[in-house]
Amino acid sequence: MYELIYKIKSIKVEDNKIQNSHSTIRTPIIVGTTLVVGILIGATFFGGRRVGGDISRSSTKYKEILTYISRSYVDSVNTDSLVDYSITKMLEKLDPHTYYFPPQEADIARSQLESGFDGIGIEFNVFNDTLYVVTPLSGGPSEAVGIQSGDAIIKANNNKLTGKDANSTNIFANLRGKRGTEVKLEVKRRGFKGLLTFSVLRDKIPQYSIDAAYLMEDKKTAYIKINRFTETTYEEFKQHMAILQKEGMKQLLLDLRGNPGGYMDRATDIVDELVGGKDVIVYTDGKDTRNNRKTFAGNDGMFEKGAIVVLVDEGSASASEIVSGALQDYDRALIVGRRTFGKGLVQQPIQLSDGSELRLTISRYYIPSGRSIQKPYEKGHLENYEHELDERGKSGEFFIADSIKNNPKMRFKTKGGRVVYGGGGVTPDIFVPRDTSHITKYLLELYGKNILREFALNYANTNRKTLEKQSFTVFLKSFNITESMLETVKGMANTSEIKFNNDEYLRSKEFIKLQIKANIARHIWQRNMKNGLNNEFYQIMYGQDPIVTTAIKQFSKAEKLEKDKKL
Known part of the structure; x- marks a missing residue:
C-alpha cells in the first residue's frame, strides 16, 4: 500500500x-x-x-x-x-x-497510520500452519499475564488459529478487539504437557x-x-x-x-x-x-x-x-x-x-x-x-x-x-x-515458510541466558553462525518439504548467516525496548548493505552540497 x-x-x-x-x-x-x-x-x-x-x-x-x-x-x-x-x-x-x-478494510487501513491499535500485544510468526509468539510487546497485556516468546497460540476464545485458520484475517479478527475486552488463549509451550490457558485483557498497543x-x-x-x-x-x-x-x-x-x-x-x-x-x-x-x-x-x-x-x-x-x-x-x-x-x-x-x-x-x-x-x-x-x-x-x-x-x-x-x-x-x-547475487529459489522458500526466523527464535530462547551475559558490541564482533547451526536450518527446511539445492544454497549462504545472526540479536536485545527500535537487527543487516556502504562514502560530497548548494 x-x-x-x-x-x-x-x-x-x-x-x-x-x-x-x-x-x-x-x-x-x-x-x-x-x-x-x-x-x-x-x-x-x-x-x-x-x-x-x-x-x-x-x-x-x-x-x-x-x-x-x-x-x-x-x-x-x-x-x-x-x-x-x-x-x-x-x-x-x-x-x-x-x-x-469496505467497512472492515477501512478500519484496518486507518489503523496502519494511527498511533496504535487495540489488541493483545504480541509480534507473531506463522510457521508450519501454527501461530508462534515471536515476542510479547514490552509492557503489553500478553507480557503481563506471562505469554512467552516461542509460545504457540492454538485457540482464541475457542476459535482455532492453526492449519487453514492460521491466516492473517482470522488471526487479526480474534486477537485484535476493543480495549478492555477479554480474550481466552489456549497455548502450547515447549516442555509442558497439554495446553496452558491465559486470559488477556486487550489494551492500546502503540505502533x-x-x-x-x-x-x-x-x-x-x-x-x-x-x-x-x-x-x-x-x-x-x-x-x-x-x-x-x-x-x-x-x-x-x-x-x-x-x-x-x-x-x-x-x-x-x-x-x-x-x-x-x-x-x-x-x-x-x-x-x-x-x-x-x-x-x-x-x-x-x-x-x-x-x-x-x-x-x-x-x-x-x-x-x-x-x-x-x-x-x-x-x-x-x-x-x-x-x-x-x-x-x-x-x-x-x-x-x-x-x-x-x-x-x-x-x-x-x-x-x-x-x-x-x-x-x-x-x-x-x-x-x-x-x-x-x-x-x-x-x-x-x-x-x-x-x-x-x-x-x-x-x-x-x-x-x-x-x-x-x-x-x-x-x-x-x-x-x-x-544486489540480487544472493537471491535464489531456495532462499525465497526459506523466507516463505519462515524457516530463518523460526530457527533464530528457537536458538535465542534456548541460549538466552548465555547471550544476555555479553554486550551487543561483543556479539556483533565475535558471534558466528556455525556449520552445525546451518545443518539444523537445512533439516527444518527439509521437514517443511523445501527441496535442497546445493548451488543455490552456496549462493545464498552468507546472506542466510547474516539473517540468522540479525534475528537472534533482535530476539535478545529488542524485547526490552519500549520505543519500537530494532537497532541491533539493522546494525547487523546493513553492515554489508551496498546502498548503505555507498552512501557512507558520499558524505564528503553531501557536505560540499550543503555548503555551496551545488554538486
Missing part, C-alpha cells in the same frame, strides 16, 4: 519564489497512483454542496436497478456485495489512487514508525530508518534526533527505502527540521481552489546545518518522495539509491454512513522546484500503471543508471541550479543497483 495522507493544520497561502517560470509550473502533469491511496486533505470540502441534476438522475436509476434485483431476481443476491463491486469498478475509470474501502536510530561505527553518522509517516512519526523523529545529537552526531543518513508514505504534514514537519529559510516545501493544485494549499518552512530546525544523505528506492512513495524531493530541491541532501515510485496525487478521505471509506483524488502536489513526481497513467486503463515497476525491471533500470528514462519536457532546477526531473518519481543523485 502506498499512501500520502494530509491532515490540515494552519498553513499560509502566499506566493513562493521559485526558480522556474509560472507557466512551467502550471504545465499539465500526467499523473498516476500506487497500490492503494494517498493524501488526506481534510473532510470539510464536500459539505453542503448541491448534487447536480445528472448525478441525481443517475443515482435514481442505480437505486431502481438494485430494487428490481433485490425484489425480483431469480436467485438470492447479496446487494451489499453488488454495491461494493460496482463502486470499485466505477472508480477504475478514474485514477489509480481513488479507492474505496512505531521509526525502525532504527543509532550512531554508526564512526560515532558521527546518525542512521535513522522511517518505515512510514504515521501520527507519531514527527515526535519520534525529534526524540531520536535529540538523543543522537547529545551522543555527538555530525551528519545524518536518513533511510526511506520501502517507505510507502503516510501523513503529509508529518513529512513536511521533518523537512522543516532539516532546512533553513521560509520557502515552500510542498503545494497542492486542484480544480476546486479550496483544495489548494502551500506549506512553508519557517521553524528553527534541529539540524539545519550538517551533511545529509537520503536513501530511496522504487518502494519509496508519496510522503517519502516529498521528503527526498524537497531536500533535493533545496540542495540540502544528497539522494542515493534508485528512482522512487512516483506518486503525486492528493486524496481526501470521505467516511460513508456504513463505516466504509472513499479516498477521492482532489488535487496534485508539487515540491519546491515546481515539479510533480507523479508518473503517467491513463484513466480507465490502469493495467500498465499497476505493472510499471515490472517494466522498470525488464528495461534494466534497477541495475543500470542509464536505463532511467527521464522526460526532457519535465526538466526543472533546484535552488542551487542543479537539473532535476518531474513526471516519474525522484531520480537519485547517486545510483546504486539492486
Whole structure:
C-alpha cells in the first residue's frame, strides 16, 4: 500500500519564489497512483454542496436497478456485495489512487497510520500452519499475564488459529478487539504437557514508525530508518534526533527505502527540521481552489546545518518522495539509491454512513522546484500503471543508471541550479543497483515458510541466558553462525518439504548467516525496548548493505552540497 495522507493544520497561502517560470509550473502533469491511496486533505470540502441534476438522475436509476434485483431476481443476491463491486469498478475509470474501502478494510487501513491499535500485544510468526509468539510487546497485556516468546497460540476464545485458520484475517479478527475486552488463549509451550490457558485483557498497543536510530561505527553518522509517516512519526523523529545529537552526531543518513508514505504534514514537519529559510516545501493544485494549499518552512530546525544523505528506492512513495524531493530541491541532501515510485496525487478521505471509506483524488502536489513526481497513467486503463515497476525491471533500470528514462519536457532546477526531473518519481543523485547475487529459489522458500526466523527464535530462547551475559558490541564482533547451526536450518527446511539445492544454497549462504545472526540479536536485545527500535537487527543487516556502504562514502560530497548548494 502506498499512501500520502494530509491532515490540515494552519498553513499560509502566499506566493513562493521559485526558480522556474509560472507557466512551467502550471504545465499539465500526467499523473498516476500506487497500490492503494494517498493524501488526506481534510473532510470539510464536500459539505453542503448541491448534487447536480445528472448525478441525481443517475443515482435514481442505480437505486431502481438494485430494487428490481433485490425484489425480483431469480436467485438470492447479496446487494451489499453488488454495491461494493460496482463502486470499485466505477472508480477504475478514474485514477489509480481513488479507492474505496469496505467497512472492515477501512478500519484496518486507518489503523496502519494511527498511533496504535487495540489488541493483545504480541509480534507473531506463522510457521508450519501454527501461530508462534515471536515476542510479547514490552509492557503489553500478553507480557503481563506471562505469554512467552516461542509460545504457540492454538485457540482464541475457542476459535482455532492453526492449519487453514492460521491466516492473517482470522488471526487479526480474534486477537485484535476493543480495549478492555477479554480474550481466552489456549497455548502450547515447549516442555509442558497439554495446553496452558491465559486470559488477556486487550489494551492500546502503540505502533512505531521509526525502525532504527543509532550512531554508526564512526560515532558521527546518525542512521535513522522511517518505515512510514504515521501520527507519531514527527515526535519520534525529534526524540531520536535529540538523543543522537547529545551522543555527538555530525551528519545524518536518513533511510526511506520501502517507505510507502503516510501523513503529509508529518513529512513536511521533518523537512522543516532539516532546512533553513521560509520557502515552500510542498503545494497542492486542484480544480476546486479550496483544495489548494502551500506549506512553508519557517521553524528553527534541529539540524539545519550538517551533511545529509537520503536513501530511496522504487518502494519509496508519496510522503517519502516529498521528503527526498524537497531536500533535493533545496540542495540540502544528497539522494542515493534508485528512482522512487512516483506518486503525486492528493486524496481526501470521505467516511460513508456504513463505516466504509472513499479516498477521492482532489488535487496534485508539487515540491519546491515546481515539479510533480507523479508518473503517467491513463484513466480507465490502469493495467500498465499497476505493472510499471515490472517494466522498470525488464528495461534494466534497477541495475543500470542509464536505463532511467527521464522526460526532457519535465526538466526543472533546484535552488542551487542543479537539473532535476518531474513526471516519474525522484531520480537519485547517486545510483546504486539492486544486489540480487544472493537471491535464489531456495532462499525465497526459506523466507516463505519462515524457516530463518523460526530457527533464530528457537536458538535465542534456548541460549538466552548465555547471550544476555555479553554486550551487543561483543556479539556483533565475535558471534558466528556455525556449520552445525546451518545443518539444523537445512533439516527444518527439509521437514517443511523445501527441496535442497546445493548451488543455490552456496549462493545464498552468507546472506542466510547474516539473517540468522540479525534475528537472534533482535530476539535478545529488542524485547526490552519500549520505543519500537530494532537497532541491533539493522546494525547487523546493513553492515554489508551496498546502498548503505555507498552512501557512507558520499558524505564528503553531501557536505560540499550543503555548503555551496551545488554538486
